[in-house]
Each structure stands twice: as structure tokens, then as C-alpha cells.
Amino acid sequence: MVEGTLHNGCRLPALSAPRFVGRDGELDALGSALDGEPAVVLIEGEAGIGKTRLLREFLASEARRGRHALVGACLELRVPYTLGAVVDAVREGSDDIARLELSGLAGALRPLFPEWADALPAAPEPLEDATAARHRLFRAFVEVLDRLDVAILALEDVHWADEATLEFLLFLVSRRPQPVDVVLTYRRDEVPPSSLLLRLPSRLSPDSRPVRLTPRPLDVEQTASFVSSMLAGGHVSTEFAAFVHARTEGVPLAVEESVRLMHDRADLIRRDGGWARRRLDRIEVPPTIRDAMLERVQRLGPDTRTVLHAAAVLSGPADPATLLAVTGLSPERFAAQSVDALGSGLLREEGRSGQWSFRHPLASYAVYDAIPAVDRRALHLRAGRALELWPVPPVAQLARHFRLAGEVEAACRYTEEAADLSTQSGDVATAALLIHSLVATVALPAEVLVRLVTKIQFQALSGSDPYSAVVEALRSALAGQGLTPAAGASVRFQIGRVLMGAGEIEAGREEILAAIPHLPPGSAEMARARILLSLPLGNARPVAEHLRWLHQAPPLAGSLASLDRLHLAADRAFALLTLGEEAGWEAAREIPDDVVDPRAASIVTVGHSNVGEEATRWGRYAEARARLAKAQALAERHQLLHYLDSIASSRAHLDWFTGAWSGLAERTARLIDDDGGVRLKDRCEAALVAGLLQAATGDREAAGKRLRFAARDDQQRIEATAALAQLCLDDGDIEEAVRLTDRLAQVAVGGGLWSRAVEFAPVRTAALVAAGRLGPAADVVDALQGAVGERDAPAPQASLVLCRAMLAEADGRPADAAALYQRAAAAWEALPRPYDALLARERSALCLLATGQDEEALPMLSQVAQTLSELGARKDAARIGRFLAGRGGNALAVARGRGRPGYGNQLSPRELEVAQLLVEGLTNRQIADALTVSAQTVASQVRSAMRKLDVTSRTALAVRVVESGLVGDLDRRTLKGE
Known part of the structure; x- marks a missing residue:
């Protein structure tokens, strides 16, 4: 005191x-939770609510009962530190590791506990598989917990836990039986949506249970x-x-x-x-805890503040010797002021270790942010130099200190060391964060900057925009460092690559085009630049132009690293398949099924995922499923968790096509709603699938919302727009359907890129047919035919047959149309693609009805309706059901002999049906629903009837058919103009 x-x-x-006041209920709840079967207790609450005090009071009572606990705290990721909280907890809980008599497995702990090297078993043989190495490390920790007779593992501030710590917790609680009780404190509003912490309760073993506590204010x-x-x-x-x-x-x-x-x-x-x-x-x-703390700090003497500043810069428990070195004070002055620093109530001394730390993280961050910039740089420099003297220097902490001190060479060296270690252990998120922080905050030489930017895996970074800061750093280097043409081209290529990754396709292309003349022929950069230019992204260009970038590439240099060759091979296969080239399948076979190097694992995972996505577009669904399964297995084996959402969105797309709709709505909803951890591209793909599913089940308003969101992404825009146009056609809004498809017609079919026209071409054809523009509709079909040719691409070939069937129907050839629709259905079924097959059979049956083949058509419609219902397409099944229910009393059927009827200028039975409903005041959309046909078919039949009866408007048609006695009495109230 x-x-x-x-x-x-x-x-x-x-x-x-x-x-300790007002927490009796929470203490009792904690005691009950941990008195029996293994449990995981989650204590959540805002900063300062008393989570730490509650935990420590409880653990003190447990210690009196003889139950041993280990306690660790996660630090905010100013200093990425793999398994840091668990390491600190074990280090604090044991002062004589030799007495534990650990097995040889514990040798895996040597890198994390260098001070115990003499007491630990020999290091085991290194494992090339990072996941196996991490699993071995986790097992070693469990052995330590067992030998220490630990009953409770408590970790604080788990919202800041690194990925490896969260993986260890999942490993721990999923074991059977659970080795120890686990108690975690965290702030719910600071847990990232993608955090593994949120999955913890669902991973418990059957004999464990989750308990949640939320301390309330006093x-x-x-x-x-x-x-x-x-x-x-x-x-x-x-x-x-x-x-x-x-x-x-x-x-x-x-x-x-x-x-x-x-x-x-x-x-x-x-x-x-x-x-x-x-x-x-x-x-x-003061209105905030932070302000109150800062005012108290300002009332202390300057040397006492220096001690607090040093503790804040070290950002975690620190021994007095390191703290002294960072302050820059003499030992005598430090000794005199340290008493006041501890007495201020802001610092505390930790148990056996004698380390000092802030009593609460809020105090540490408040004090750190208040340090003048010049003083902060000096403190970080002293901290870096002090930590370099440790027996095993902590490279991640050194990277941070030298970066914030402005020591570029040391910051780069330690950042790359720390990032490489993280990557080798499968922790690519920390590796990306380390490099991104350096690139975004330190002015680096161009050569170093390019090398580091190529190492950043942007997909592993959280936040909505990890790209802008990197582009700004590259542009600054390009403008201010007087680079040679070759060096400038290297920087410019990176600008273009990052911009394209950020979705700024055309801006990125311009930078790459400007870089190419000065990139070394045969280099990895030149090859990557050509592949990026070959991808059909952004504005429409002829497919031949994209292919030229691939086919005219100079041969690769013999000195190219194996990882670069693997990367380029995977990217080239993806580009060829995207451009619709069958040679892409041969190139895809060069992607290995498995690798042991974590860096190669990332490349191969993406390669298989990309090939799986393109196989879906081609209609090679077995290949797509196999490739996505390989990608997922690799991602899980090598802990490349940031790729799993992308694989999941591609798999959801595949499941939509193949009719695997069970649980699909829930899976896509998880991806769409996670705007913090899932990439926009993957959220948009999931939204596309969700929108298509909602359209099939009848929720059109929700479908439109999802599809408009999906259209925000360049890769999903064409298919999402086609789906929106189909909704317009279903509603009878032909003009809007034509307008929507007008915007992307050149991109989807004009440049010969058939892989993007599979879903678009049928809707574009239908819209043009409904608008009476049969010539342009035929042009779409011709363009698709010319692009696809004889390729072994089942999906576009089926799409092409479907488009031809639409043209035949619009041309008044229902028998030909029925046969073509049957061919399309058979092609869809062979993929398999059941929903599209059923819709094609429905249209075939309706064409058969138009030719008088009721006995064949009506059972077919009944079977289609039943299968659609079983699939989950309730809207379509209900439409056909209504149509069939009304067929019994139809007096419009005309007896005729064998062969195709010739109606001349007489209305066909279907045109008479349409005319009758027109007279009753129904819109095209309502007529389509009643007759179980598309709105464009109704529009075509109305125009045909108008032509035969020589009238120029729908109103005149209604009057003419009533006056001619072709349909019943006309309600004049329906004749209100056009």
C-alpha cells in the first residue's frame, strides 16, 4: 500500500x-460447472467488467481445494506469438521440468522452451508435414499438463488468441476424455466472425459440456x-x-x-x-477508463512514467533486467522509480517469475498510445537491442520492435525469419500479418519490397481492404527511388497484380501491360504477367487475344525455382480451362495430388480448387467434385483454413447444379453472413447459389436480393445477371430482361468465351425470343455454337441444344422443339443436372401438348411435377400442378388425324387458350403460370395470334376473338387500352 x-x-x-464484490452467483456457477464432468467455461464480457478478477478469485479457491491450474493470457496481435498463452501458462506453472520425467515426445517443445533445453528429451526427427509437426507439439503439451497434474487450463483474452492457440484448444476439448477443464475469458464483440473460438462449443467430446457466464455491472x-x-x-x-x-x-x-x-x-x-x-x-x-488512467499517469514523476512507457512498449510480462534496459535509466534511478510504478496500481508483479506487467491491457494500450513518437521509437530500439541478447531471440517481437524503431534492415531480417517460421508451421495468417505490417508502415528498398509483397497471402488477412496500403507502398517506391527500367517494371507488375487481386481489373491490366516490355524474358514475373493478362476478367476482349498471351510466352528460364514452376503450372492450367481450351486438362494433370512442403501445399490447394471450379463450368461434375475434395483435404491437412470458405462456396455451386440441395440454404447463409472472415468473391458465389435456390422455391423477393449482391463480384456477375433476367421473364417483364442481358452480351458470348455463356446464353435467347427479336436470338445461338465447337464440354453443349429448342418453339415448330427439349433434358441428366433436366422435360411436354400428343405429354408433366417437388423446387411443382388440375374440363382440344397439324391462319389450341385468358384480363405472367409455360412463350403466342387475326394490339386481339365466337363473352372492363 x-x-x-x-x-x-x-x-x-x-x-x-x-x-471482490457482487460476484457470488458467478463464483457458484463456476464451481458447479467444474465440479464433475469435464467442462469448457466461456466467460464473456466487456473490458473492465471483472472477468479476470472472477477467474483469479475462483482459481484461488480451487487451489485451496488442491486443484492445480495453469493460467495464461493472450496478447493483442501487436506481437504475433504462436501458442504464446499456452507457453506462458506452462512456463509459469513449472520450475523444474526435469522432475516430470517426460517421454521423448516432449523434445518437440524445445523451440518454445529454450531455457529447458538441457532438461528436455532430444529433439525428434523433423517432420516435413507442418500439420503432423503441430499435432505432435499438441500431444507434447497434453503430456506436460498430465505430468503437472493440471486440473484447469485458464486462458484470458482469447479474442486475441493466435490461430495455433485456438487450434490447440480445439484439439484439447475434442479429445476423449477431455484431459483438463478449460476456462476462457474473452470480449464477444472483439471476436472475429471467422474465429475458431466460435466453433469451440460444437467440437466438444460427448462427455464434455459448454458453460457460458456473463458477469454483470455492479x-x-x-x-x-x-x-x-x-x-x-x-x-x-x-x-x-x-x-x-x-x-x-x-x-x-x-x-x-x-x-x-x-x-x-x-x-x-x-x-x-x-x-x-x-x-x-x-x-x-473522465468519460472512459482510458482517460482516467492517462490522467493518473500524467500525475506521476517523469522517471516513473518512463518505467510505465517501457512496460507498455514491451507489450507483455517483462523481467526487471529487460525493463531496465528499455528505460535507459541508471540502475539506481530505476530501482527508486520502480517502487512508485508498482505502487501506482497500474503495474503488478507476476508470481514466481517476478515479471512485471500491466494489471489490465487497457492501461497498457492507453499508456503506449500516449508516448511521444520520438520517445516511442527510442524505446522500441532499446527493446530490440535488449531482446537480441536473449539466448534464443524472439524473432516476432524483434521484427515488431525494429519495425517501429525504423531500423529497416533489422526489421526486414527478423520479419522474414518470423514469417518463414510461421509458414513452416502452417500458420500463414501470422506470416501474412507480419509481412503486411512491415510493408504498410516502413519505406523499403524496391527490391526488398517486391520480395516481401510476393510472400503476402492476402487471402489469409482479415479486414475489408488489405490491398490499398500495399499498393500505396509500391507506388511510393516507384515514384521516389529512381529505379532502373527493369526494377521499375518489377514494382509496376506487383502493383498490377495486387490491384487485380483487389478487383480493380482494368487498372491492374494497365500496370502489367506497362511493365511487360521491361520484365526479363523467361522470368517468373514475365510468365505470371502473361497469365494474368490471359484471364478473361474485366472488360470484354476476344478470347483469341487472351490466348495469345499464353501461346506467345517465351520459354521459362532453366534456373527457375521449383515452387515458381509449380505455381506457374497450376495458374496456366486454370487460365487454359477458363478460356475453354481442352489443353487445360492435360496441364491440370501436372498438379500433384499431395505435397509435404507447406508452401507448395498452398499452391496445390489453390490449383485443385481452381480446376474444380472450372470443371463445374465445363459440366465435368465428377472431376469438379474430386478436385474440390483434394483441395479440402490439403487445406485441412496443412491447416490452410483460410482456403476452406472458398472451397465451400465452389462446392455449394456444384451442389446446386447436381441437385444436392439438402442443407444448401444453411451452408450458403453461413458464408454470406460472415462479412469479416469470408472473401467477397466467396460470399458472392454463395449468394448466387442462395438466390437460385430461393427462386426455385418461390421466394422471389429474397432471390432478387441475393442475386443482386452476387453480381457485385466480377466472376459471378454474368451468371447472377442471367438469373435476375430470368426472374424478370418469369414476371413478364421482357423489356427489363433484355436490358439486363444487353449489358453483358458482349462479355458473355460476343468474344467467344463459351465458359461464361453456359448459364447466360439460354436466358439471353429467351429474352430476345420473348421480345420478338428472333434474328438476334439466332445470333446468340450461332455465337455459342462457334465458340464451343466439338469440345468435350457437356454443360455448354447441353445449353446449346436448349437454345435451339427455344428458337424452334418460337418459330412455330413445336414438334421439333419438343424433340430438342428432350435432347437437352437427356444431356442435363447425364451430367447429372436434374433441375435443368426437369425444366427441359416440362417444356418438351408442353410442346407435345401443342401438337395434340396429350397422352404422352400429361403423364410426363405429372412425373416432372412430382420429381421437382422431391428435389425442392416447390414453385415449379406447384405451377405444373395447377395446370394439370385444370386440364380435365378443357373444351379446346381439337380432334385430328395423325401427323403434325397445320393451322394456317387459324389459331392453334394453345393460342386459343392464351386468348381466352387474355380476354379474362390476365397478364402474360399470370397466363404463363396458369398454363405452366414461360412468359416468353406466352408473348410469342400472343404475337402469333395477332398476326393471324390481323390486329396490332392485345386489346384488338381480345375484341376480335370474342366477336368471332372463338372464346366466351368479353368483359368490357378488361378493355382499357394498351
Whole structure:
């Protein structure tokens, strides 16, 4: 306890640590949860609510019962530190590792516990598979917990946990039986949506159970008791307690900091035997905990503040010797001021280790942010030099300190070392974060900058825009470093590559085109540049132009690294398949099924995923499923978890086509709603599938919303737009359907890129047919035929037959159309693609009805309706059901002999049906639903009837058919103009 404050000649009592108040219920709940079967207790709450105090009070009571616990804390990722909290917990819990008599497995712990090297078994043989190495490390930790007889593993602030720590927790709680009870504290609002922490409760073994606790703020009475315990138990007036409660909302840390600040200011007085505020109307309490802490820090002496600044810069528990080195104070001055630093209530000394740290992370961050920039750089430089002297220097911490000190060479060296170590262990997220932080904050030489940017796996970075800061750094190097043409081209190529990754396709292409003349022929950069230019992204270009970039590439240099060759081979296969070239399948066979190098694993995972995506476009669904399965297996084996969402979205797309709709809505919803951890491209693909599914089940409004979101991504835009246009056709809005497809016609079919026309061409054809533009519709079919040719591409070939069937139907050749629709259905079924096959059979049956083949058509429609219902396409099944229900009383059937009927200028039976419903006032959309045909078919039949009866409007048609006695009486109220 520090000496009291002098006020009006009287010394106020020194403040005590506050008593544990208002948490009896939570303590009992914790005790009940951990008294029996293994449990995982999740304590969540805002900063300062008392999670740490609750945990430590509970663990103290457990220690009295003889239950041993290990406690660790996760630090904010200013210093990425793999398994840091678990390592700290074990280090704190054991001072004699030799007595544990660990097995040879524990040799895997040597890199994390260098100080125990003499006591640990020999290091095991290195494993090339990073996942196997990590699994071995996890098993070694479990053995340590067992030998230490640990009952509880408690980790604090798990919202900041690194990926490896969360994986270890998943490993721990999924074991059967669960080795220890696990207690975690975290702030729910700071947990990233993609965090593995959210999956923890679902991974528990069957004999474990999750328990959630949420500490509540103190009420006024509890606040009074809390404050009283800080003031030697003196009475606290109700008015004072209400004042403090109102300004702190009962958050314990805020209450404590406010009282400490008022004590430092001498704003407390004794009145009527109790404690109250001096000058009730003039005391101000800072609005946040942070502000209260900072005001208290400013009241300390400069050397004491220096000690606090050094502790904040080290950003975690630090031994006094390191802390002394960072302060730059003499040992005598440090010794004198360290007492005041500890007595301020901001720092605490940790147990056996004797390390110092801030009592609360909020204090550390508040103090750090308040350090003047010049002083902060000096402190980081001293910290880096001090940590370099450790027996095993902590490279991730060194990377941070030298980066923030502006020491470029050292920052680059340690950043690359730390990133390489993270990558080798499968922790690519930390590797990407380390390099991105360096590139975004330090002006680097162009050569170093290019090397580092090529190492960033942007997909592993969280946040909505990891690209802009990197592009800005590259542009600064290009503009300000006086580079040679070759060096400038290398930087410019990286700008273009990153821009294209960010979705700025045309801007990226311009940069790459400007770079190519100065890139070395045969280099990896030249090859990658050509592949990027070959991809049909952005504005429409003829497919031949894209292919030229691939076919005219100079041969690769013999000195090219094997990883570069693997990367280029996978990318080239993807580009060829995207461009519709069958040679892409031969190239895809060069992608290995498995690799052991984690860096190669990332390349191969993406390669298989990309080939699987293109196989789906080609209609090679077995190949697509196999490739995606390989990608997923590799991603899971090598812990490339950031690729799993992309694989999941591609698999959802494949499942939509193949009719595997069970659970598809839920799977896509998870991807769409995760806007923090899932890439926009993957969210848009999931939204496309969700929209298509909602359209099939009848929720058109929701479908439109999902499809419009999907159209935000360049790779999903064409198919999403086609689906939106189909919704318009279903609603009878032919003009809007034509307008929507007009915008992308050149991109989808004009340049000969058939792989993007598979879903687009049928909708474009249908829209043009419905608008009476049969010539342009035929042009679409011809363009698709010319692009596809005789390629072994089942999906576009089936799409082509479907388009021809539409043209035949529009041309008044229902028998030919029926046969073509049957061919399309058979082609779809062979893929298999059941939904499209069923819709094609429905249209074939309707064409058969138009030719009078009711006995064949009606059973076919009934079977189609039943199968659609079983699939989940309720809207379509209901439409056919309504049509069939009304067929019994149809008096429009005309008896005729064998062969195709010739109606001449007479209306066909179907045209008479349409005319009857037109007279009744139905719109094209309503007529289509009633007759189970498309709106464009109705529009075509209306135009045919108008031509035969020589009228120029729908109203005139209705009048003519009534006056001619072709249909029943006309309700004149329906004739209200066009």
C-alpha cells in the first residue's frame, strides 16, 4: 500500500485493492460447472467488467481445494506469438521440468522452451508435414499438463488468441476424455466472425459440456461496497456511490480508476463519519477508463512514467533486467522509480517469475498510445537491442520492435525469419500479418519490397481492404527511388497484380501491360504477367487475344525455382480451362495430388480448387467434385483454413447444379453472413447459389436480393445477371430482361468465351425470343455454337441444344422443339443436372401438348411435377400442378388425324387458350403460370395470334376473338387500352 495523500493538513488513507464484490452467483456457477464432468467455461464480457478478477478469485479457491491450474493470457496481435498463452501458462506453472520425467515426445517443445533445453528429451526427427509437426507439439503439451497434474487450463483474452492457440484448444476439448477443464475469458464483440473460438462449443467430446457466464455491472449498493473497500472500509455516502455508479455504469475497472483518480486529485473528503466528494458540482470524472488512467499517469514523476512507457512498449510480462534496459535509466534511478510504478496500481508483479506487467491491457494500450513518437521509437530500439541478447531471440517481437524503431534492415531480417517460421508451421495468417505490417508502415528498398509483397497471402488477412496500403507502398517506391527500367517494371507488375487481386481489373491490366516490355524474358514475373493478362476478367476482349498471351510466352528460364514452376503450372492450367481450351486438362494433370512442403501445399490447394471450379463450368461434375475434395483435404491437412470458405462456396455451386440441395440454404447463409472472415468473391458465389435456390422455391423477393449482391463480384456477375433476367421473364417483364442481358452480351458470348455463356446464353435467347427479336436470338445461338465447337464440354453443349429448342418453339415448330427439349433434358441428366433436366422435360411436354400428343405429354408433366417437388423446387411443382388440375374440363382440344397439324391462319389450341385468358384480363405472367409455360412463350403466342387475326394490339386481339365466337363473352372492363 502506498503512502496516503495530504489534503488540508490531513493525510488521506492510502488506497487498497478493491474487495471482490457482487460476484457470488458467478463464483457458484463456476464451481458447479467444474465440479464433475469435464467442462469448457466461456466467460464473456466487456473490458473492465471483472472477468479476470472472477477467474483469479475462483482459481484461488480451487487451489485451496488442491486443484492445480495453469493460467495464461493472450496478447493483442501487436506481437504475433504462436501458442504464446499456452507457453506462458506452462512456463509459469513449472520450475523444474526435469522432475516430470517426460517421454521423448516432449523434445518437440524445445523451440518454445529454450531455457529447458538441457532438461528436455532430444529433439525428434523433423517432420516435413507442418500439420503432423503441430499435432505432435499438441500431444507434447497434453503430456506436460498430465505430468503437472493440471486440473484447469485458464486462458484470458482469447479474442486475441493466435490461430495455433485456438487450434490447440480445439484439439484439447475434442479429445476423449477431455484431459483438463478449460476456462476462457474473452470480449464477444472483439471476436472475429471467422474465429475458431466460435466453433469451440460444437467440437466438444460427448462427455464434455459448454458453460457460458456473463458477469454483470455492479449496482449502486455494490458500487458503494466496492469503493468502501478501497478506502480502508470507511462508509461511503449514498450520494457519492450513486455519482460514481452513474458515471461508470457499474463497470468495476471504471469504478476503481475513477476512485484512484479522485484520490490522486484529493477530491475525496470525510464528512459525517463517511467518505464523500469534495465540491459536488465541480468534480469531473473522465468519460472512459482510458482517460482516467492517462490522467493518473500524467500525475506521476517523469522517471516513473518512463518505467510505465517501457512496460507498455514491451507489450507483455517483462523481467526487471529487460525493463531496465528499455528505460535507459541508471540502475539506481530505476530501482527508486520502480517502487512508485508498482505502487501506482497500474503495474503488478507476476508470481514466481517476478515479471512485471500491466494489471489490465487497457492501461497498457492507453499508456503506449500516449508516448511521444520520438520517445516511442527510442524505446522500441532499446527493446530490440535488449531482446537480441536473449539466448534464443524472439524473432516476432524483434521484427515488431525494429519495425517501429525504423531500423529497416533489422526489421526486414527478423520479419522474414518470423514469417518463414510461421509458414513452416502452417500458420500463414501470422506470416501474412507480419509481412503486411512491415510493408504498410516502413519505406523499403524496391527490391526488398517486391520480395516481401510476393510472400503476402492476402487471402489469409482479415479486414475489408488489405490491398490499398500495399499498393500505396509500391507506388511510393516507384515514384521516389529512381529505379532502373527493369526494377521499375518489377514494382509496376506487383502493383498490377495486387490491384487485380483487389478487383480493380482494368487498372491492374494497365500496370502489367506497362511493365511487360521491361520484365526479363523467361522470368517468373514475365510468365505470371502473361497469365494474368490471359484471364478473361474485366472488360470484354476476344478470347483469341487472351490466348495469345499464353501461346506467345517465351520459354521459362532453366534456373527457375521449383515452387515458381509449380505455381506457374497450376495458374496456366486454370487460365487454359477458363478460356475453354481442352489443353487445360492435360496441364491440370501436372498438379500433384499431395505435397509435404507447406508452401507448395498452398499452391496445390489453390490449383485443385481452381480446376474444380472450372470443371463445374465445363459440366465435368465428377472431376469438379474430386478436385474440390483434394483441395479440402490439403487445406485441412496443412491447416490452410483460410482456403476452406472458398472451397465451400465452389462446392455449394456444384451442389446446386447436381441437385444436392439438402442443407444448401444453411451452408450458403453461413458464408454470406460472415462479412469479416469470408472473401467477397466467396460470399458472392454463395449468394448466387442462395438466390437460385430461393427462386426455385418461390421466394422471389429474397432471390432478387441475393442475386443482386452476387453480381457485385466480377466472376459471378454474368451468371447472377442471367438469373435476375430470368426472374424478370418469369414476371413478364421482357423489356427489363433484355436490358439486363444487353449489358453483358458482349462479355458473355460476343468474344467467344463459351465458359461464361453456359448459364447466360439460354436466358439471353429467351429474352430476345420473348421480345420478338428472333434474328438476334439466332445470333446468340450461332455465337455459342462457334465458340464451343466439338469440345468435350457437356454443360455448354447441353445449353446449346436448349437454345435451339427455344428458337424452334418460337418459330412455330413445336414438334421439333419438343424433340430438342428432350435432347437437352437427356444431356442435363447425364451430367447429372436434374433441375435443368426437369425444366427441359416440362417444356418438351408442353410442346407435345401443342401438337395434340396429350397422352404422352400429361403423364410426363405429372412425373416432372412430382420429381421437382422431391428435389425442392416447390414453385415449379406447384405451377405444373395447377395446370394439370385444370386440364380435365378443357373444351379446346381439337380432334385430328395423325401427323403434325397445320393451322394456317387459324389459331392453334394453345393460342386459343392464351386468348381466352387474355380476354379474362390476365397478364402474360399470370397466363404463363396458369398454363405452366414461360412468359416468353406466352408473348410469342400472343404475337402469333395477332398476326393471324390481323390486329396490332392485345386489346384488338381480345375484341376480335370474342366477336368471332372463338372464346366466351368479353368483359368490357378488361378493355382499357394498351
